[in-house]
Amino acid sequence: MNFNFDTVPNIIFETGAASRLGEIVKERMQRPCVVTDKGVIGAGLIDRALKSLKAAGLDYHLFDGVEADPPAKVVKGAIEAARVHKADGVIGFGGGSSMDTAKVIACLINSSQTLEEIYGMDQVRGARVPLVLLPTTSGTGSEVTNISVITTDDDQKMGVLGPQLYADLAVLDASLTLSMPRHVTSATGIDAMVHAIEAYTTKFKKNPVSDALATKALKLLSSNIQAACDTPDDIEAREAMLLGAMLAGQAFANAPCAAVHAMAYPLGVHFHVPHGLANALMLAPVLRFNTPAAAPLYAELGDVIGANATGDFEARAESFVAKMTEICAATGVKSRLSEVGVSHNVLPKLAEDAVKIERLMKNNPRPVAYDDALALYTEVL
Numbered sequence: 001m002n003f004n005f006d007t008v009p010n011i012i013f014e015t016g017a018a019s020r021l022g023e024i025v026k027e028r029m030q031r032p033c034v035v036t037d038k039g040v041i042g043a044g045l046i047d048r049a050l051k052s053l054k055a056a057g058l059d060y061h062l063f064d065g066v067e068a069d070p071p072a073k074v075v076k077g078a079i080e081a082a083r084v085h086k087a088d089g090v091i092g093f094g095g096g097s098s099m100d101t102a103k104v105i106a107c108l109i110n111s112s113q114t115l116e117e118i119y120g121m122d123q124v125r126g127a128r129v130p131l132v133l134l135p136t137t138s139g140t141g142s143e144v145t146n147i148s149v150i151t152t153d154d155d156q157k158m159g160v161l162g163p164q165l166y167a168d169l170a171v172l173d174a175s176l177t178l179s180m181p182r183h184v185t186s187a188t189g190i191d192a193m194v195h196a197i198e199a200y201t202t203k204f205k206k207n208p209v210s211d212a213l214a215t216k217a218l219k220l221l222s223s224n225i226q227a228a229c230d231t232p233d234d235i236e237a238r239e240a241m242l243l244g245a246m247l248a249g250q251a252f253a254n255a256p257c258a259a260v261h262a263m264a265y266p267l268g269v270h271f272h273v274p275h276g277l278a279n280a281l282m283l284a285p286v287l288r289f290n291t292p293a294a295a296p297l298y299a300e301l302g303d304v305i306g307a308n309a310t311g312d313f314e315a316r317a318e319s320f321v322a323k324m325t326e327i328c329a330a331t332g333v334k335s336r337l338s339e340v341g342v343s344h345n346v347l348p349k350l351a352e353d354a355v356k357i358e359r360l361m362k363n364n365p366r367p368v369a370y371d372d373a374l375a376l377y378t379e380v381l
C-alpha cells in the first residue's frame with residue numbers, strides 16, 4: 001500500500017486563542033496583512049485578535065474586502081494592498097473565502113507571477129511569505145487544505161493547488177464560531193460531512209490516514225450538528241464541529257472530493273448559492289445515485305454515524321443514506337433547488353457545467369454522465 005499524506009505542520013486548537021494571536025504569530029511576522037470580510041468585522045469577531053496584534057507590537061494592515069466565492073478582481077486588490085503595506089506575512093481570518101484569499105496573497109505578494117498564471121495544480125513558483133489561518137466557521141477546512149477556489153471575471157471557478165497553499169499554522173478557536181446563525185451552522189456543517197464522505201469514498205488517492213480522519217470527522221460532525229444548531233452557545237458542540245471540520249479538511253486535502261462538490265459548484269456560479277448550502281442540497285441525491293457503486297464503503301460509514309443497520313452491504317448502505325438525509329433535514333436546511341431560485345429551464349446548463357468539472361467528477365465512485373447529472377438536479381428541484 002503506497003500513499004502520500006500532507007498537512008499543515010502546526011495546529012493550535014484552543015478556545016480563546018484568538019485573544020493572544022499577537023503572541024502566537026510574532027515570531028513569524030512583523031507586518032502582517034490581516035485578511036477578512038465585513039461580516040466578521042461587523043460581528044466584532046476580530047476585535048480581540050487585532051488588539052493582541054497591536055499589543056505584541058505588530059504593524060498590521062487590515063484588508064476587510066473579501067467577498068464570498070472570492071472574485072479574482074478582489075483577490076488582486078488584496079494582493080496590491082498587502083504589497084503597499086510591505087507585508088511580511090498573511091493572516092486569514094474568517095470563512096473559506098477569507099482563508100482562500102489569504103493563501104493566494106501569501107503566494108503572490110513577492111512574486112512576479114500573475115493570479116492567472118497560478119491557476120491549476122502546482123503552478124505556484126517559489127516560496128510564499130508566512131501564512132496563519134483562523135476559521136470562523138466549521139465547514140470548509142480551508143485552514144488545513146492546499147487549495148484556494150477563485151471565481152474568474154467570466155464566472156468560472158478556478159482552483160489554485162500546491163504545497164505552498166498549506167499554511168504554516170492553523171489556529172482553531174471555537175469561540176469564534178459561537179455567533180454563527182443556525183442556517184450557516186447547518187450548511188457549513190453539512191459541507192464538512194460531505195468532505196468526510198467524499199474523502200472516504202474517493203476513487204483516487206484513498207488512503208488509511210485520510211480514512212481515519214474522515215471517520216472521526218463524520219462521527220464528531222454527525223453527532224454534534226443538531227446541538228450546535230439548537231444551542232448556539234454550546235461550546236462543546238462548537239468545539240466538536242470545528243475539530244470535525246478540520247479533520248475532514250485534512251482528509252479531503254489528500255483524498256479529494258467528488259460529485260457532490262462538482263454538482264454544487266454550478267449552483268454557486270449561476271445562483272450564488274453559498275458553498276455549504278449547495279453541497280447540502282446535492283448530498284442526498286448523489287448518495288442515492290452512488291449507492292450501487294459505493295455500498296461497502298457506505299455500509300462502513302453507516303456504522304460510524306450509528307445507522308444501526310444489519311443485513312448485506314446494500315441494506316446497510318441504504319440505511320446510511322437514510323440516516324444522513326435525516327440528520328441533515330433535522331437541522332432545517334433547505335432541501336429543494338426551487339427554494340434557492342433555481343428553475344426547471346436552467347437545469348441543462350447546470351448539468352453541462354457539472355460534468356465538465358473533471359477534477360472532481362473523476363473521483364466519484366460512480367461515473368456521472370450528462371443525463372445522470374440532469375436527473376440528479378431534477379430530483380431535488
Ligand SMILES: [Fe+2]
Nearest residue numbers: 140191195279
Ligand atoms: Fe466543500
